[in-house]
Amino acid sequence: xxxxxxxxxxxxxxxxxxxxxxxxxxxxxxxxxxxxxxxxxxxxxxxxxxxxxxxxxxxxxxxxxxxxxxxxxxxxxxxxxxxxxxxxxxxxxxxxxxxxxxxxxxxxxx
Amino acid sequence: xxxxxxxxxxxxxxxxxxxxxxxxxxxxxxxxxxxxxxxxxxxxxxxxxxxxxxxxxxxxxxxxxxxxxxxxxxxxxxxxxxxxxxxxxxxxxxxxxxxxxxxxxxxxxxxxxxx
Numbered sequence: 001x002x003x004x005x006x007x008x009x010x011x012x013x014x015x016x017x018x019x020x021x022x023x024x025x026x027x028x029x030x031x032x033x034x035x036x037x038x039x040x041x042x043x044x045x046x047x048x049x050x051x052x053x054x055x056x057x058x059x060x061x062x063x064x065x066x067x068x069x070x071x072x073x074x075x076x077x078x079x080x081x082x083x084x085x086x087x088x089x090x091x092x093x094x095x096x097x098x099x100x101x102x103x104x105x106x107x108x109x110x
Numbered sequence: 111x112x113x114x115x116x117x118x119x120x121x122x123x124x125x126x127x128x129x130x131x132x133x134x135x136x137x138x139x140x141x142x143x144x145x146x147x148x149x150x151x152x153x154x155x156x157x158x159x160x161x162x163x164x165x166x167x168x169x170x171x172x173x174x175x176x177x178x179x180x181x182x183x184x185x186x187x188x189x190x191x192x193x194x195x196x197x198x199x200x201x202x203x204x205x206x207x208x209x210x211x212x213x214x215x216x217x218x219x220x221x222x223x224x225x
Contacts, residue, residue, distance in 0.1 A: 034213055034214075036216075038154075041201070041221070043116070043203045043218045043219045044154070045216070046214070046215060046216075049213050087153075097159060098156070098205075100154040100155075100156075101153060
């Protein structure tokens with residue numbers, strides 16, 4: 001099973017950047033890093049993914065280290081609605097199963 | 111908008127009855143779909159991989175005769191919980207695959223309560 005390591009929980013002030021780290025030291029060269037989040041009682045929401053280059057979309061930025069063994073998800077201006085469990089996962093592609101770890105509970109405080 | 115539709119969003123059934131959950135891919139013909147289960151305060155656990163036109167692949171410890179999966183078309187996969195018991199009460203979530211590096215998209219889940 002693909003294993004990642006994330007902090008159990010983090011806090012962030014509303015309006016500030018939230019930086020969520022993830023270690024994925026056993027990632028293979030053709031595996032992508034995916035980030036999802038789950039708000040209580042909803043299905044996981046896709047945020048962003050990348051292979052080796054940094055990526056940015058309307059939701060977040062993804063910074064992947066050069067050795068690809070870790071990454072950081074950045075929410076540039078966290079809002080209260082960003083409070084959720086964030087999952088970092090790596091996989092060989094979307095037709096490959098995703099194995100979810102425990103994720104990081106991000107709490108955005110007013 | 112949503113690209114995976116899951117129905118129903120919640121269901122209550124009596125012990126011993128069967129419940130069917132539908133998962134539809136709205137924007138993509140998905141040859142592969144996945145079913146997950148999530149117990150309170152726990153992470154998602156993959157139950158099975160649903161393959162269009164062939165048998166599903168079940169994860170270790172998941173009873174294939176209890177959790178029947180049918181993927182008869184490229185846009186619909188169904189999960190039937192047969193002879194449900196209270197311990198089957200959980201949050202069931204489906205997702206659909208896509209092209210090689212595209213992300214999985216998930217349905218909004220089905221809350222099953224067996225009384």
